[in-house]
Amino acid sequence: MKLSKLIPLCAVASAFCACSSPQVKAPEAILPIPEQKQVDWQKMETYAFIHFGLNTFNDREWGYGDTDPKIFNPARLDCEQWAQTLVKAGMKGVILTAKHHDGFCLWPFEGTDYNISHTPYKDGKGDIVRELADACKKYGLKFAVYLSPWDRHQANYGTPEYLDYFYAQLRELLTNYGEVFEVWFDGANGGDGWYGGAKDVRTIDRKNYYNYPRIYEILDSIQPQAVIFSDGGPGCRWVGNERGFAGATNWSFLRKGEVYPGYPKHYELQYGHADGNQWVPAECDVSIRPGWFYHPEEDDRVKTPEQLVDLYYRSVGHNGTLLLNFPVDRNGLINPIDSANAVKYYQIIQQELKNNLVAGMKAKVSNERGGAYVASAMTDEDYDTYWATEDSVKTGDIEFSFSSPQRMNRMMLQEYIPLGQRVKAFTVEYKDKDGKWLPVRLNEETTTIGYKRLLRFETVVSDGIRIRITDARGPLCINNIGIYDAGQNADISYDVPTEKIESLPFTLTGVAEDDAKLAVDRNNQTTCFVNGNQLIIDLGEEKMISSFHFLPDQSEPNKGLISNYELAVGNTADQINKVVKAGEFSNIRNNPVLQSVYFTPTITRYISLKATRMVNDGEPMGFAEIAVK
Template identity: 50%
Template sequence: MIKYWLIVLLSLSGLTTVQSQSKKILAPEPVLPLPTPAQLQWHEMEMNAFIHFTTNTFTDKEWGFGDEKEAIFNPTQVNTDQWAKTLKDAGFKTMILTCKHHDGFCLWPSAYTEHSVKNSPYKNGKGDIVKEASTAARKYGLKFGVYLSPWDRNRADYGKPSYLTYYRNQLKELFTNYGDVFEMWFDGANGGDGYYGGANEKRQINGATYYDWPTTLQQIRQMQPNVIFFSDAGPGVRWVGNERGIAGETNWNTISDDTLYAGKAGIEDLLGTGSPDGKKWIPAEVDVSIRPGWFYHATEDSKVRTPENLFDIYLTSVGRGSTLLLNIPPDRRGLFHENDVKSLQGFRAILNKEFAHNIALKAVVKASNTRGKSATFAAGQVTDGNKETYWATDDNQTTASLEISLANPATIKYVVLQEYIKLGQRVKSFTVEVWKDGSWQKVAEATTIGYKRILKLDPVETSKVKVTINDAKACPVISAIELY
């Protein structure tokens, strides 16, 4: 009996040793701050769409003055299914509608103003564009978002405390009557000249304090706790600092927002690059229009972005770790114009062609360092096609390389890299080399990776590709490397 228990104790001791050894090879500690589940979902969408539609569509303006008559809003063939299907077919994941722009006209029959679709000829005042759009989005598997301009050039009380009550009442309508709202957009344009109920004057507000955003956002969270908030400063996602479709070549998802607010001047560069030591995870959203303007103008029918230009924008937005928010404005019929649809279809065809076949999928990879020499963090995790696995190095290794060997020589045009951002953003700089003419030759270098980084190369034929992390905030954690 004593011998039996001795064997049991030795066995347990051995098991404990094994467990102890396995516990030594733990996952890397997170590098704070981290994305929320809603932000992770936002990253994975990659492409969302904006819909700018209001009285401006009929007055040929970009910013309505607020004195437009409701009767001017008279689309004849509104088809929100056409919007949603076109977006779905092109690969977009969310549709964000301008429910109220700066002119103050509301695309839903708000109970708090007469300046809305309820007093327009559209469906004899019985129409509700917000309802139609949100229903179409769900029908085609898109998420729905709302834009409600904080600035209102129609309201007589804009700039006074009573306007905040009005604004919050309208948010309550949007967040309780139209199903789930994935993203809420707050524009940074605030204050200036306007109709203001007939005052016809300029009004300036303190953008840092007037809106009392913490109270407003808390009210919304009580209705829909997982909504993503966009403004210059976030807190969910931030403006990228321009409307050209370009994220910073260095693009940190982290930034400190304690001195930022919607409409603050002089922060464009910071918004474009973020900050490596930022205190909050607030990634950049790249908003850009398919046309020169944000609203439809017939004079711009020949100026719609080409499929090739949209693809270039994809590379400078999604390809730099951001999400693309592309605006497609309905025309006066209430339809996406044929030129816009054709361009979107061509854009989708280019994406399908250029990223049709990942040459690196299941390829053999070796690393200069593997975390604890553990199979859990092995180099092959970057080519296994599973976004939840990743290669990592030992904690003291912030420089390391991965060498991918292809089964057969192939021509490479794009290198796609992804960090496992559930553990934070880490990489500060890296290089890409290919094996050519008997030696390694550098073909690309960049700084940040984040959720996704796409590098476009001069096409080169090779059988081996090496990615070297030159600097990182902590041990690199790479979930995917793809070659096209």
């Protein structure tokens, strides 16, 4: 295939039609390059996730597939309220969890009775996929679906027959609800479930069981414009965490065929593969609350507007997209706290990046390709025009001069990604009062740019600022630059504070004193590791308790994560055998947030937490913080 056939149409148009000097050719594309649908997807920048289903009502994150559908009866469900909220929060689309791991379907899929038609909602005549798709059309949002490959309810999960069932669900969602911009396949699959009404553990071959090539054929035949999400793409990739940020260094590449659902080196996905040969940009997923589904006890733990602003700069501003989850509540509405914080966050971003100080200006550049690829293209607010250097020039300076000193603390840079991602390193400098160039002060490395790079730096007042690109994979192609003054928010620190966990006093039995201190020092970055599979807590005397809480290890990659547990109490150290709760810490591998276990109030002195299964066998248990209430 000729290279020209791989270049998106917008690149071809820009390269050969808009050129005022036909003899000046556009830079050659540097592989890998995106498909046009991937460019369009990245331009969305921010869109929403909606997690809603039986888990909303049974207070779980990962349902086992054993919950009676009759508990699903949202009294005030209003998908238009969801859509209106998302539009006000600046979202360009929404992805709905049509089926989560528990197997419950939010549409009347005839292949199972574990669906919305067997609930009291609208007397069994509801279809929430339809309701949200219609609301999106009305309010101008793009629509997409999440379909869990894992199914903890279906009796034939793990067999070839299940695949026909899963493919039928996929075809129905892709055929009956209009155009979708993305299809989301979760990397979590295989394990405990209530398969066909009996508790069981099903293991699968994560790489091959689902026959993803067949799935891609189905998608391309029905919705070819849809971007496919999975840990390794092929349309877009998981960013390797569920905290909503990409690395400051973030390549839109992966090595083809290397990353699969459940990929153990998932932390690599924050940065991409610099030597990758497939274009798979990062999607940064995060919930506005600690959990993905609604839990009433999290009403006071909604991310603040300032925390969301920080995530925007570290997702969209780090060459990714931001997928922000809204856990719809038991009434079927987005909670007003979530709504208010999301709208306020968007207003802050709009204000901070409102006035581009260099709009319409012509920069002084150290090299210019000529023709249509001139410096003024970087400030004309046209995505498909760009400044480029000659083929042999892989470095360059871009300098802006003002007639009077300007206050500056934000910068936006964009590469013209239809021709590939190029920049490997750059610096930003301002001119001091004596005319000397000094680096701006920021707290992250300046390496990659990609689709968009947003910088927050300490305020400078100057009549000159420049970007020095010091290393790249080929001639430079920069299509947009913005420089801003964020005003009163300019120098606010958006660091997320250490979570304060109130607790009754206790000691840890069998743990060295210095190690035990790490579990109560209120420092998320220190971890108490406990060998074996049992943690024993001594309250010193008998006390009434009703909950146990711990924050897992927060290092990267996380260590000592507990998958399944048994919590017991007792009044003597040798008789801690009254089990008060057992279960799993759902999704702890990908979302190691505060884990809370609630149980019927009981009087006890000793508490035992036994790990019945670890995420990684053989590791000691890791506790950044522990609390008992």
